[in-house]
Amino acid sequence: MYLTSLGGNAIIAVIVKINHSLHTPMYFFLANLAVLEIFYTSSIAPLALANLLSMSKTPVSITGCGTQMFFFVFLGGVDCVLLAVMAYDRFIAICYPLRYTLIMSWPLCVELMVGSLVLGFLLSLPLTILIFHLPFCNNSEIYHFYCDMPAVMRLACADTHVHQTALYIISFIVLSIPLSVISISYVFIVVAILQIQSAEGHHRAFSTCSSHILVVFLQYGCTSFIYLSPSSSYSPEMDRVVSVVYTFITPILNPLIYSMRNKELKDALRRALSKF
Template identity: 65%
Template sequence: MENENHTGLTQFYFHPLSPRREMQLLIFMAFLLMYVVSLCGNSAITLIVCTDHSLHTPMYFFLANLAALEVFYSSSIAPLTLANLLSGRKATISLVGCGTQMFFFIFLGGAECVLLAVMALDRYVAICNPLRYTLIMSWKVCVCLAAGSLGLGSLFALQFTTLLFHQSFCDTSEINHFYCDVMPVLRLVCGNTKSLEAIIFAATSITLTVPFLMICISYFFIVAAILQIHSAAGRHRATSTCSSHLTIVLLQYGCAIFTYCHTSSTYSPEQGQVVSVVYTFVTPLVNPLIYSMRNKELKDAFSRVLGRKFSLKSSLLSKIVFCHTY
């Protein structure tokens, strides 16, 4: 414990994604493109669901919440990462800033995991108990479930952040990552961290396992119900809505389990960075694409919104031309 420097440590350093300046700029352009597209896509889904009354159903309410979470989740990491890549200097972050970033991405990521379980429950009720769907999934229940996912996400974040940032950090303050993730920061803690690792591993396992088990159980009954549907159109509709959700579940939980369900001794910084790029930049990018390509109602609503905008613009243009002429 001779090297502990918790009270004197005021900032961390991020290990660069590449030592070459040309590669840093190339990574910056790729990350910027993915971030902008994901912002536009997820913001569009949120706005369309809010403005189109035909989408004011529990399924789209939860989808809009998921899209909004993706916007804030990627924004908790991407802007600082992009700024560090563009500057080309050795990037730093304060101790408080590191803890704040960790809190928000765990909070938003945890809320997403719980919300995906809520969405699976919503699909279970819609497919397995359609006659009582509107009664069970009332707006009061939907709001409580969405608020509950945020509440659990904040509890996860508070637990992990408080536990980690009450430790003593060594003199080596370089984080071998492009943001303040749990495992890279844990590797900077001084002394024997086995008990701390065990607590984090157990908490992470419970945090990920319980919602994932709920999703698996829901889909077990959903698949059984789909197999009993005689109509090909009804079977296709049920399968298409569930397949979009299931694809996002596999991406989200696959990356989270690969990253967090192991100890620091088995953690690979290089593999961790690759997986982190997937769930911080790629997953928020593909989520709106997966839902928009497979969902006819969402595409029709998007066309209606665009149609109204173009109609309004053409109407205003006609009035301007008329006034100018006369």
């Protein structure tokens, strides 16, 4: 699964890079999302694979666990913000097509991308530091295949109520604000699509947006289940199952979803393959 995710997302990033026809804001964000997915899964997969392939648990230091947690939370947060940016891009493209190139200028695209990275960093670093200031018990075995926050907090020998509240608040911010932007953008997009007279215009607009909506549903649905569920209902087994979906399966599905629903990307991929 890891190699499939790595290959699929790398192909999208390379195809966008080498095709000048795809050098538009939409594909700029899509390529960045693909690169993010590569780093996202790479922050988890090596340790997870080591645990699966070895007969015993692979030992990880506190520093190593904290580093993995930081990058996982950081990249996951950037992923959520970037999906909101992509929804805003589609909103401008469909609702203001004549002003699209003027509004979505390259400086703005770069600023939105950098802003997503900065927000992810500012949210992940304090939370990681807060969790790893907890005193941990002698039993340091994590019932998970990576250093996820709920699993790590359950090893603490102190009251984690403040930490759980902080996790809930930050998760709510990371998920609710971008999701609100996505929802509002798509309300306006649906209204604009319904006003399009041609059937071809309807199909093209829905085709462009449906892939993004499906990715949003997968990402936000799984993440909300893990981080916004009450701690009293926490189940290590269910946590691991859902985590597999959004850390391994979703990054595999993203390239397939975007490529199958996007004619320009499929044509660019076909042209690239025809050269070999």
